Amino acid sequence: MDKLLALNMFVETVRCGGYSAAARKLGIATSSVTRQVAALEADLGAVLLSRSTRHNTPTDAGANYFERAVSILEAVAHADSLVSDRGEARGRLRISVPVEFGRRVIAPHIGRFLATYPELNVSLSLSDEIIDLSKERVDVSVRLGTAVSSDDIVCKPVGQFExxxxxxxxxxxxxxxxxxxxxxxxxxxxxxxxxxxxxxxxxxxxxxxxxxxxxxxxxxxxxxxxxxxxxxxxxxxxxxxxxxxxxxxxxxxxxxxxxxxxxxGNANASINVMFLPNHRGSSRIRVFVEFLQELLSHR
Structure with missing residues (x-):
């Protein structure tokens, strides 16, 4: 059993509320997820998830294990990023932007961004909802208006609008x-x-x-x-x-x-990018922020 792979599938099952939803998010077969989680439970000798026809919710043991598993996966991702995400921009970049801002401001230029960074694989999600970067596994989010003030989020103003x-x-x-x-x-x-x-x-x-x-x-x-x-x-x-x-x-x-x-109301008109503190220094995020700043400077 690949322990990290099993941990990841268990964490996604809890986050998504079930095997099928986790499999869709990961782009794999449902049977692969259930097999990995079952192997993890067998290895631990504990039941981590309660089964029902609609949802898979963590047991008490599973809830405790989930919190520690998330910390382990984040630590591994952070360690990887320290080594691999400081030079040339490469790998997957998950971006979330407001719907119309994405369509009107970013979409007309996304081809140029991809051509400039051929080693990047971009997942661009459009949503007007405030998302949980960690839970949704988003690398960088663009939000309009008042900046977020939190020790858990890096919020960087990149432009203004009216x-x-x-x-x-x-x-x-x-x-x-x-x-x-x-x-x-x-x-x-x-x-x-x-x-x-x-x-x-x-x-x-x-x-x-x-x-x-x-x-x-x-x-x-x-x-x-x-x-x-x-x-x-x-x-x-x-x-x-x-x-x-x-x-x-x-x-x-x-x-x-x-x-x-x-x-x-009390909103302002700033354009902000947000990312997790462990992504400071990420070349993937840096090139996207520079791309966005360049777009906004020519409006």
């Missing part, structure tokens, strides 16, 4: 063009879903600060849904400049209140 309030020209012909932030109270606002029905947009102009509790009938956790609704004359929305810049340039959307900096 949020623009936009509406379609035809909508703005029907409705009165907002001249002040308070005028938004007279408009249906298309809001990003941050988990609360109530939402304030914060406006700053010099030393002046305004907070407006916007209302509207549409709320979505996908920015492009809000963009499409704005293009379809449904109201005003607050979106990242990189998402609507081309629409504004082509006259499909009009920016309103351009003299104000605007953000939802």
């Amino acid at each position: 949020r623009w309030i936009v509406g379609s020209p035809s909508y703005l012909v029907q409705a009165r063009l907002p001249e002040t932030p308070l005028d938004l109270l007279e408009h249906p606002c298309l809001k990003f879903d941050y988990g609360s029905a109530q939402q304030n947009w914060q406006f700053r102009k010099g030393d002046e600060l305004f907070s407006v509790a916007v209302t509207g009938r549409l709320q979505s956790n996908n920015a492009d849904i809000l963009r499409e609704a704005a293009l379809d004359d449904q109201g005003l929305t607050l979106l990242a400049d990189w998402l609507v810049m081309d629409d504004v340039r082509e006259g499909k959307l009009t920016r309103v209140l351009p003299d104000f900096q605007v953000n939802p």
Whole structure:
């Protein structure tokens, strides 16, 4: 039995909640996972997982063993990275980015990144959810807005963006063009879903600060849904400049209140990369961060 291989399959089974899900994540047959975990249990003389038709959950012994197994696998990965991930960028790089940022900013240039680093294998996942880097086995994550403050995560700002309030020209012909932030109270606002029905947009102009509790009938956790609704004359929305810049340039959307900096609630407009502390000095992460910084510098 390959003990490290068995440990990895046991850990993934616990994380995924079952043999089949772990096998899908690892890209192998379910029978391979069950065989390795069974061999590990036989070697230990202990039952690590309880079996059911739907889920495989750790026993008390399995839960204790899982925590130590994770530490062992992380230590091995860290030791490997110290040796193999400090020179030329090579191997697998797992990246997580917000959905529309990935589609609009990174996707048009990913081919150039792959061509520049032919020894890298890239797994690019698009998600607007805040993920657990360790649990999801992600090397580097891009997140927009307020930086994470934690000893468990390295958070590095790599750029800035602006949020623009936009509406379609035809909508703005029907409705009165907002001249002040308070005028938004007279408009249906298309809001990003941050988990609360109530939402304030914060406006700053010099030393002046305004907070407006916007209302509207549409709320979505996908920015492009809000963009499409704005293009379809449904109201005003607050979106990242990189998402609507081309629409504004082509006259499909009009920016309103351009003299104000605007953000939802207390969020800021920074672009951050996040990775685990044991990935400091990783050449794979370094080249991706440099690639992203270069992209953002030419916007």
